[in-house]
Amino acid sequence: MKSSPITQHTILRTSLSLLALELxxxxxxxxxxxxxxxxxxxxxxxxxxxxxxxxxCVGACIIILWQLVQHSQRIPLAVQRLHWLLGVITIIIAAISLTFAYIWAQSGDAPGLIFIGLFLSAMPFACWILVSVWQVTLESNAKS
Known part of the structure; x- marks a missing residue:
């Protein structure tokens, strides 16, 4: 059973809207x-x-992803914007989570809190790495 592109865009638009509302x-x-x-x-x-x-920044990422689906000819620009937004998210979360994990670890369960802080800062960093690889791949395809 095939679905039309219009149905797929409606489902994607609804999913992104629900994600934004949930956030x-x-x-x-x-x-x-x-x-x-x-x-x-x-x-x-x-x-x-x-x-x-x-x-x-996550809301801006959702908007960029939606524009990426709508206008596929602007992929390099959208990926570059995603790369910068994820970098900002990574820096903010790392600064907050690692700093407060260290402060809270001094008063209690040090290893557990440090691992939670590292995990929280590693998630957006992994997404940033993924988008960086995507950007390098797009740039290498454009040159060849």
């Missing part, structure tokens, strides 16, 4: 939870601002 809901939920359960400190403000910047 917004998680951001609002986390902000509300952190503000109501903790006293507002500098570290909480840094985590919240960093989290919202990351969510904004």
């Amino acid at each position: 917004l809901a998680v951001g609002i939920w986390a902000t509300t939870l952190l503000v109501l359960t903790n006293k507002i400190t500098l570290s909480l403000v840094i985590v919240l601002v960093g989290g919202w910047v990351v969510l904004g």
Whole structure:
């Protein structure tokens, strides 16, 4: 059973819209939870601002991916933008997760918290590496 491109685009548009809505809901939920359960400190403000910047970058990635599907002739530009956005996400998450994992590890379960911080910073880094390979592949295909 084959599906038409229009049906596939509708499914993709719906999936990306639901993902964006879910990310917004998680951001609002986390902000509300952190503000109501903790006293507002500098570290909480840094985590919240960093989290919202990351969510904004993820939203921009979703928009770029949608444009990539719609306009396949702009693939190199879209991949370059994804590369930069994932780099920003990687730097923000690494700075926040590794710093706070180290601070929290001094007061408790050091190995577990350090591994969680490393894992959180490794996920966007792996995506950045994948998009970097994609960009190099596109550039090498364009030259030949």
